[in-house]
Amino acid sequence: MTDLVAGPLLVALVAAITTLLARPRPRLQRGLSLLWGVGYLAVVALLFETVRTGGPLVYQLSGWPAPYGITFVADSLATLMLALAAVVSLAALAYSVLAIDEFGQSLSYHPLFHFMLVGVSGAFLTGDVFNLFVWFEVMLMSSYVLVAFYSGPDQTRAALQYLVLNLVGSGLMLLAIGGLYATTGTLNMADMARRLANAGQYGIDPAPVLGLSALLFVVFALKAGIVPFQFWVPETYRAAPAPVTAVLAGVVKKVGVYAIVRLYFTVFAAATLPASLALPGLSGRSFLAFYGPVLFLMSVASIVVGGVGAMNRGDVDGLLAYSSIGQIGFVVLPLAIAATASDPGVRALGITAALVYAVNHGLSKGTLFLASGAVRAETGTRSFDDLGGLATSAPVLSAAFFVSALSLVGIPPLTGFFGKLLVFDVAGQAGAWLALAVALAGAILTIGYVSRAWNRGFWGEPGAAVLGRTRRPRLVAVVVALALTLVAFGIGFDPLLSAAHAAAAAALDRTGYVDVVLGVIV
Amino acid sequence: MTQVLLALVLGFLFAVGTFLVLRRDVVRVVWGVTVISQAANLYLVTMGGVSGSAPIVGHGADPAGVTDPLVQALVLTAIVIGFGTTAFALVLTYRVYQEHGTIDTRDLARGGEGQ
Numbered sequence: 001m002t003d004l005v006a007g008p009l010l011v012a013l014v015a016a017i018t019t020l021l022a023r024p025r026p027r028l029q030r031g032l033s034l035l036w037g038v039g040y041l042a043v044v045a046l047l048f049e050t051v052r053t054g055g056p057l058v059y060q061l062s063g064w065p066a067p068y069g070i071t072f073v074a075d076s077l078a079t080l081m082l083a084l085a086a087v088v089s090l091a092a093l094a095y096s097v098l099a100i101d102e103f104g105q106s107l108s109y110h111p112l113f114h115f116m117l118v119g120v121s122g123a124f125l126t127g128d129v130f131n132l133f134v135w136f137e138v139m140l141m142s143s144y145v146l147v148a149f150y151s152g153p154d155q156t157r158a159a160l161q162y163l164v165l166n167l168v169g170s171g172l173m174l175l176a177i178g179g180l181y182a183t184t185g186t187l188n189m190a191d192m193a194r195r196l197a198n199a200g201q202y203g204i205d206p207a208p209v210l211g212l213s214a215l216l217f218v219v220f221a222l223k224a225g226i227v228p229f230q231f232w233v234p235e236t237y238r239a240a241p242a243p244v245t246a247v248l249a250g251v252v253k254k255v256g257v258y259a260i261v262r263l264y265f266t267v268f269a270a271a272t273l274p275a276s277l278a279l280p281g282l283s284g285r286s287f288l289a290f291y292g293p294v295l296f297l298m299s300v301a302s303i304v305v306g307g308v309g310a311m312n313r314g315d316v317d318g319l320l321a322y323s324s325i326g327q328i329g330f331v332v333l334p335l336a337i338a339a340t341a342s343d344p345g346v347r348a349l350g351i352t353a354a355l356v357y358a359v360n361h362g363l364s365k366g367t368l369f370l371a372s373g374a375v376r377a378e379t380g381t382r383s384f385d386d387l388g389g390l391a392t393s394a395p396v397l398s399a400a401f402f403v404s405a406l407s408l409v410g411i412p413p414l415t416g417f418f419g420k421l422l423v424f425d426v427a428g429q430a431g432a433w434l435a436l437a438v439a440l441a442g443a444i445l446t447i448g449y450v451s452r453a454w455n456r457g458f459w460g461e462p463g464a465a466v467l468g469r470t471r472r473p474r475l476v477a478v479v480v481a482l483a484l485t486l487v488a489f490g491i492g493f494d495p496l497l498s499a500a501h502a503a504a505a506a507a508l509d510r511t512g513y514v515d516v517v518l519g520v521i522v
Numbered sequence: 523m524t525q526v527l528l529a530l531v532l533g534f535l536f537a538v539g540t541f542l543v544l545r546r547d548v549v550r551v552v553w554g555v556t557v558i559s560q561a562a563n564l565y566l567v568t569m570g571g572v573s574g575s576a577p578i579v580g581h582g583a584d585p586a587g588v589t590d591p592l593v594q595a596l597v598l599t600a601i602v603i604g605f606g607t608t609a610f611a612l613v614l615t616y617r618v619y620q621e622h623g624t625i626d627t628r629d630l631a632r633g634g635e636g637q
Contacts, residue, residue, distance in 0.1 A: 141610070164552070182569040
C-alpha cells in the first residue's frame with residue numbers, strides 16, 4: 001500500500017519519457033500526454049482517498065530506514081496540494097493540445113510539461129530537505145524552457161530574468177541546506193523537527209538555525225512570488241504560453257507556499273528562539289514568533305503592490321500577473337496570523353484559511369489565464385485597447401472569465417467566497433484588526449481591478465479585433481470546465497473544507513509526523 | 523588552518539560571484555551565478571569536516587574521526603544540476619543575443635519599455 005506514495009511521481013515520469021519517445025508520431029504523443037494527465041489525476045485521487053481514510057503513508061526509498069534514506073511522505077497536506085496540481089494541470093494539458101502549434105508540441109512541449117509535474121509532485125511528497133532542492137531543480141529546469149518556449153524577444157528576456165533569479169535562489173538554498181545539515185546533523189525533515197524540539201540534548205545552537213532558516217525562507221518566498229521577491233512574476237507570466245502560465249500561477253507558486261507551511265509550521269516551529277533574538281512585544285518563544293511579523297509585512301506589501309499594480313495594466317495577462325502577487329498576499333496573511341497566534345485553534349484555522357485560499361487561487365487564476373489565452377487565440381490580442389464588447393460577442397467565454405473573476409473577488413456561492421470568509425474569520429478570531437483592515441483594503445482593490453478588466457475587455461462596443469475573431473469552441477469548453485470546478489467546490493464546499501482542516505492538522509501535528517516518518521508504532 | 527583558508531576562499535568566491543552578477547554583460551552575469559553555485563558547493567563540502575580520514579570501512583581510522591561522506595554525495599548531485607543549468611543559461615544568452623542584438627542588460631531593459 002505504501003508504494004502508492006510514489007504513484008504520482010512515477011506516472012508523471014513515465015508520461016514524460018513516453019511522450020519523449022513518441023515524438024515522431026505527433027497524434028500518438030498528444031493522445032499519450034492527455035491519457036497520462038488523466039492517469040495522474042486518477043492516481044492522485046486514489047492516494048488522496050487512501051490518506052483521507054487510512055492516515056498518512058510513508059515510503060522509504062530502496063527500503064533504507066528514515067533518517068538515513070530518502071523518505072516520501074503522503075499526508076493530508078501533501079495530497080491536498082497534489083490534488084490541486086492534478087486538476088489544474090489536466091485542464092492545462094487539454095488546453096495545450098488544442099492551442100499550442102503542432103510543431104511546438106511535437107518538439108518538446110509535452111515531455112517538458114510532464115517533467116515539470118514530476119518536480120512538483122516530488123516537492124510535495126518528499127520528506128528530505130536536500131531532496132526538496134533536487135525536485136525544485138527538476139521543476140525549474142522544465143519551467144525555464146517552457147517560459148522561453150516561443151523564444152521571441154519578450155520570451156527570451158523574461159526567461160533570462162527568471163533563470164538568473166532562480167539560479168541565485170538555488171545557490172542560496174544549497175547554502176542554507178548545507179548549513180542546516182552542519183548545525184542539526186540531519187537532512188530528514190522529521191528527524192530535524194525531533195532534534196530541534198530537544199535542541200539541548202542534541203547540542204544544537206538555535207541561533208544559526210534561525211539564520212539559515214531565514215535564508216531558506218527567502219528562496220521559498222522567491223518561488224511563491226511574495227513581495228519583495230515578486231519582480232520576476234509579471235514578465236514571466238506574460239511571456240509563457242497560456243497553459244504554462246496557468247500551471248505556473250496555479251501550481252508552481254503553491255510549491256513555495258507548501259514549503260513554507262511544511263518546513264516552518266511543522267519543522268522549524270519545534271525550535272526555541274534564543275532570548276536575545278526574541279522580537280519585542282511578542283510572547284511566543286517558538287521560531288514562528290519570529291516569522292509571524294515577517295510574514296505579515298510581506299503579505300501586506302504583496303496585497304498592496306499586487307492590487308495597485310493590477311489597477312493600471314494595459315493588457316489582460318499583465319493584470320492577472322499583478323493580481324496573483326496580491327492574491328498570494330491573501331494566502332500568506334492567514335499564515336502570518338497563524339504564526340503569531342498562541343491559541344492552537346486559531347493557528348489551525350489560519351492554515352486552513354491559507355490552504356483554502358491557495359486552492360481557490362490555483363483554480364480561479366488557472367481559469368483566468370486560460371480564458372485570457374483563449375481570448376488571445378480568438379482575437380489575436382490581449383491589450384484592453386483593442387478588446388471590448390466580448391460579453392455580447394463571445395458570451396460563453398466571457399461567462400467563464402466572469403465566474404472565475406467573481407471567485408477571485410469572493411462572491412458566494414463560489415470557492416473564493418469561503419476563502420475570503422475564512423481569512424476574515426481568522427483575523428477576527430485572533431483580534432488582528434490591522435490584518436482585517438489590510439484584507440478589507442485588498443478585497444476592495446480586487447473588486448477594483450476585476451471590474452476594470454470587465455469594463456474594458458468585455459463590456460462596451462465590440463472593436464475590430466473582437467468582431468473579426470475566429471471561433472475556438474473546444475478551447476472555450478476547456479476554460480468552462482475549469483470554471484465549473486470553482487462553482488462545484490463552492491456549492492459542495494464541505495469536502496474541500498474538511499480536506500483543508502485535515503491538512504492544517506497534519507501540518508501542525510509535529511509528533512504525529514515525526515512518529516510516522518521515523519517508524520514509531522502509534 | 524585549513525578552515526581559515528577555506529573560509530577566506532569561500533568569502534572571496536561569493537564576493538566575486540556577487541560582483542559578476544551585478545555586471546551589465548549577460549555572459550558575466552551567468553559566470554557570476556556559476557561562481558556562486560560553485561562556492562555553495564565548496565561550502566557544502568567543508569560542512570562535512572576537512573581534517574578527517576577517508577570514510578572507508580576497515581581503513582584503520584576510528585569511526586568518529588572520518589570525514590562525512592554524505593555531503594560529498596550531495597555536492598556531486600549539485601554539480602551535475604549546475605552543469606545542466608549553466609549550459610542552458612549560456613544557450614539562452616545566445617538566443618537573447620539573436621533576438622535583441624545585444625547582451626547588455628540596460629539595453630535589454632530599454633527594449634522592454636516599448637511594449
